Amino acid sequence: MIDDGAIARLSEQVGVIEANGVREAYLRFALSLSDLIDARLVPSGHGYIERELRFYVSDDWYFAAVLSKNWVLFYFRWPALRDGFVDAAQICARFSEAETTPAKDVKLRVTDLRSATRACNFLAEAHGKRRVDNTA
DSSP: OOOHHHHHHHHHHHTTOOSTTHHHHHHHIIIIIHHHTTOEEEEEEETTEEEEEEEEETTEEEEEEEEOSSOEEEEEOHHHHHTTSSOHHHHHHHOTTOEEOTTSOEEEEEOSHHHHHHHHHHHHHHTTOOOOOSOO
16 A cells, blocks of 8 residues: 555655665565555654654554664564554564564564565465565
8 A cells, every 4th residue: 555655755755765675575575564464554753763664553653664874773663562453572583683662663674675575475474465575
């Protein structure tokens, strides 16, 4: 669920990416995740976080992908965990690099398309949706 305004904002955001693989990872989240979990994508930014994708399920902000020049931080946000949309223990079991934040979110540092695809497929599998392949 991506509207024209979101596509324009997304184009601006990916223009700053310098690291190989990060552009593809960010675009994987932007172009695949919203359809996989029936979420609304809102490219956003505020304060020092200028490039962020927010994924809303119903009206709840469940996931975020925050872009830097060298990686994407993907957040399984506390509301998604609290509401049972995803399980923190399952995330940590699947992703050894997962970290829990002080806000009770679980985050992944994503640096390539393969890692972004793994995160998208984890969410798709948890909700009986089709998986994405590993190609760009």
